[in-house]
Amino acid sequence: xxxxxxxxxIELGAEALADALLELADHNDAADDLVERMxxxxxxxxxxxxAKLRSLKRSRHFIHWRESASFARRxxxxxxxxxxxxxxxxxxxxxxxxxxxxxxxxxGNCDDSSGHVGEVYRFxxxxxxxxxxxxxxxxxxxxxxxxxxxxxxxxxxxxxxIDCAVEYLPEPNIRNLINxxxxxxxxxxxxxxxxxxxxxxxxxxxxxxxxRLFEKVRTDSWxxxxxxxxxxxxxxxxxxxxxxxxxxxxxxxxPNETHQIDERDRLLLEILGRLGETEKQKDVARRIFRRHRSxxxxxxxxxxxxxxxxxxxxxxxxxxxxxxxxxxxxxxAFLMEMGQVEDAERYLLxxxxxxxxxFYGSLLPLADxxxxxxxxxxxIVVYRALLDSILRRGRTKTYxxxxxxxxxxxxxxxxxxxxxxxxDHDTYxxxxxxxxxxxxxxxxxxxx
Numbered sequence: 445x446x447x448x449x450x451x452x453x454i455e456l457g458a459e460a461l462a463d464a465l466l467e468l469a470d471h472n473d474a475a476d477d478l479v480e481r482m483x484x485x486x487x488x489x490x491x492x493x494x495a496k497l498r499s500l501k502r503s504r505h506f507i508h509w510r511e512s513a514s515f516a517r518r519x520x521x522x523x524x525x526x527x528x529x530x531x532x533x534x535x536x537x538x539x540x541x542x543x544x545x546x547x548x549x550x551x552g553n554c555d556d557s558s559g560h561v562g563e564v565y566r567f568x569x570x571x572x573x574x575x576x577x578x579x580x581x582x583x584x585x586x587x588x589x590x591x592x593x594x595x596x597x598x599x600x601x602x603x604x605x606i607d608c609a610v611e612y613l614p615e616p617n618i619r620n621l622i623n624x625x626x627x628x629x630x631x632x633x634x635x636x637x638x639x640x641x642x643x644x645x646x647x648x649x650x651x652x653x654x655x656r657l658f659e660k661v662r663t664d665s666w667x668x669x670x671x672x673x674x675x676x677x678x679x680x681x682x683x684x685x686x687x688x689x690x691x692x693x694x695x696x697x698x699p700n701e702t703h704q705i706d707e708r709d710r711l712l713l714e715i716l717g718r719l720g721e722t723e724k725q726k727d728v729a730r731r732i733f734r735r736h737r738s739x740x741x742x743x744x745x746x747x748x749x750x751x752x753x754x755x756x757x758x759x760x761x762x763x764x765x766x767x768x769x770x771x772x773x774x775x776x777a778f779l780m781e782m783g784q785v786e787d788a789e790r791y792l793l794x795x796x797x798x799x800x801x802x803f804y805g806s807l808l809p810l811a812d813x814x815x816x817x818x819x820x821x822x823x824i825v826v827y828r829a830l831l832d833s834i835l836r837r838g839r840t841k842t843y844x845x846x847x848x849x850x851x852x853x854x855x856x857x858x859x860x861x862x863x864x865x866x867x868d869h870d871t872y873x874x875x876x877x878x879x880x881x882x883x884x885x886x887x888x889x890x891x892x
Contacts, residue, residue, distance in 0.1 A: 489529040493539060496522055500546040507554035507561070516560035519550070523564070523572050536576035537586060541593050543569055544602050551599040565601035573605055577612035587617045591624050594644060606644045610651040622648050622657070639665050653684040671703045679711055687718040706735070713748075722748075737761060737778040758782050771795035773806040780813050789814065789822040793864065796825045801833025820856045821864065827853050828872065835880045843886045850876075850890055 507515045523543065530536045544565060556562050580586050590609065594602050609618055622645055629641035642665040649658040658680045662673050669677075678693035694712055709732050716725040729748040733741045746754055762784055765775045771792075779788035792799075792814075801807065811826035827849045834846035850873075857869030867875070880886065 489525065490535070490539070493522070493526055493529070494542070497539075497542050497546055501549045503549040503553060505553060507550075507556075509555040509557050512554060512556055512558050512560045515550075515554065516564050519561065519564045520568055523568050527572055527575075533576045533579035534582060534585070537573060537580050537589065540569055540573040540576060541589055541605075544593055544605070547599045547601055551601070562599075562601060566604050570604045570608060574608060574611050580612075583613060583617045584620075587613060587621050587624075591621060595628075597640070603644060603647070607647050607651075609648060615652060618648055618652050622652075650680050650683070653680075655681040655684040655686060655689065671697055671701055671708075675704055675708055675711065678715075682711065682715055682718070687715045690715050691719070706732070709735075717748075734761075734764075737765075737775055739778075739781045742778075742782075758784070762787055766791055769795075771798035773803065773810065776810060777806070777813075780810070780817075785817045785819060789819045792822050793825065796866075799825060799829040801829035801831070801836075804830055804833070815852070815856070820859050821866075824853060824856050824860070824869075825866070827856070831876075835876070835883060835886065838883065840885050843883075843889055846886060847889045 523540075526536065526539055526543075530539060547565065550561060551565075554561050577586055590605050590613075594606060597603055609621065613621070625641050625645050625648070629638050629645070632638040632641060642661050645661045646658055646665075649655075649661060655677070659677050662677060663669060666673060674693050674697050678690040681687075681690040681693060690711075694708060694715070697708065709728055713725060713728045713732065716722075716728060726749050729745045733745040742754075742757065745757065749757075762779065762782075765772070765779065766787060768775070776788050776792055779785075779791060792810075799807070807826050807830055811823050811830065814820075814823035814826065831846050831849040831853070834842045834849075853869060853872075860869075877887075
């Protein structure tokens with residue numbers, strides 16, 4: 445279809461297309477900008493780009509969050525124009541750096557709670573800068589450009605070019621940039637500003653796989669190290685090829701500490717694998733799995749202990765789940781995932797008094813799965829919990845969901861002959877009306 449349209453447009457001739465473009469440009473700013481770009485020389489387009497940057501810097505117009513998406517598209521188009529018209533890597537790098545300097549006029553005058561505008565700086569502009577910087581032969585000039593740009597980063601987008609420095613700067617220039625940042629940090633008296641510089645050095649040290657420098661900077665920056673710092677340092681040592689040092693840093697964390705326990709165990713699993721500590725690795729993999737049983741965590745466990753143990757693991761874990769007194773919705777979901785539908789139903793019905801309908805994000809998929817598998821009693825107790833939660837909270841905007849659940853309960857009740865000691869549907873409905881009879885908005889919806 446598009447090829448056919450293209451052929452027919454070509455048949456119209458250049459003059460007719462030019463008239464159409466000019467007519468469109470009179471009514472559309474984007475089209476007018478396109479026409480200006482098409483007829484301008486490369487030098488003129490560079491000047492147009494610079495003029496737009498100056499306008500953005502001077503702007504005092506506030507961008508409401510409803511306008512942020514369209515404003516972000518304007519910024520993206522500006523960068524696309526630069527890509528199309530500038531091939532020289534040094535000029536291109538300089539102009540993208542100038543684009544970052546508009547952050548005060550853009551992000552400083554914008555409700556960017558949606559993140560659209562910030563993403564243009566963090567992703568689109570970064571990608572364009574890297575494409576120019578990789579080809580730029582003057583790495584010393586480039587190093588100075590990035591350093592000067594990061595002297596001021598009030599809106600947290602300029603450090604993006606530091607975080608990807610390894611993509612366009614060779615190791616000697618990264619070392620030089622680290623020295624420049626360190627000298628600036630040493631002179632800084634304001635603690636917050638000093639941490640800003642040290643954070644940039646951390647990023648470069650990590651990219652350069654310099655774990656000792658990363659450790660030193662993190663210690664200099666924060667003094668007393670937290671659990672998160674121990675984990676970060678261990679991670680960088682592992683990335684730098686020193687699993688023994690990485691393990692020693694994890695060992696500094698108290699075994700009773702629960703903060704970042706998932707991240708720590710995943711890191712420990714990788715470290716033990718590098719060290720060839722197979723048995724210890726199996727213990728950690730099983731610990732991770734049991735903390736949150738799922739098909740994904742099961743596959744991770746089997747990758748360590750062997751895929752042939754799948755059935756024995758499922759059998760063992762099913763027994764453990766069924767013997768536990770406390771209800772775990774994730775364990776219920778795991779049983780369903782593994783096809784242990786009957787066990788999942790029994791597990792749920794034995795712990796029905798622990799169901800909390802406020803956790804609808806986990807309960808609703810579970811109710812749907814039970815209903816699909818024709819485990820009607822299990823579906824009923826979950827839908828009851830969801831409905832009870834809605835009526836207890838009394839938020840009218842959720843009543844349509846509650847009405848839907850109650851009508852499901854009406855339908856599911858017809859297929860149940862043995863209520864296993866629970867109130868039958870008529871009794872439940874009568875109790876519901878007694879407890880929430882005054883919620884006329886709900887009952888009128890249900891009546892319809």
